[in-house]
Amino acid sequence: MIKDFLKGLVFGSVVGGSAGLLLAPQSGNDTRRKLQQNLEEAAATQEDLNQSIENFSASLKRTQSLVTQLVPDLQDSLKKDIEAFQFQAEPRINRIKKQAEVLQEHLDIPETTNRSTKD
Template sequence: MSFFKGILFGVGVGSAVGLLLAPRKGSKTQEKMIDDVRDIVQRTDELNESLKNFRTAVIDLKTTFDALVPEFTSGVKKDIEDFNFQAEPRIKQIQETIDHLSID
């Protein structure tokens, strides 16, 4: 956040110095400075609004993530249990066949 403030401060100071050194009438320089300050304030407000929207989006994403992960985990556990239920008889049958072949 301080990086953006530094950029905005630098733009403001640079504009002010440039305008003060510019070869214009005082009233034109004042108008230009006022316009630049308004522009900086507007861009700062837009940046703050964008950051607010970003924060809201991150919170919404976390909420969605928190809601979906338990469901997904539960579904995966159920699939593993189903697989084990189906595989156990087959594994037992294969083991019996191996045992039978080892005896012969």
């Protein structure tokens, strides 16, 4: 039984190999040449990708450096602007509150007089 299996394996290998050689669309040299070109293109693409990654990494580092320099300055500037706005707005807000109180007093007076005339 094992002898039959081995005979079949050898026979199948010989027939398959022969058919592959006879029916192959290209010669072995052409196939190897194409395979070599594809490998060279893949290697070049990988080199380009590696270079792009290095460039991106360098750009990212420069951006991080700029951000760490600019953010504190921006925060200080915003803090000063907010303080200046509060300094200018506080007296105005107080005047508006006083005017609102005066208006409220004027509005309250007619209501009490209207109530007393209705009673």
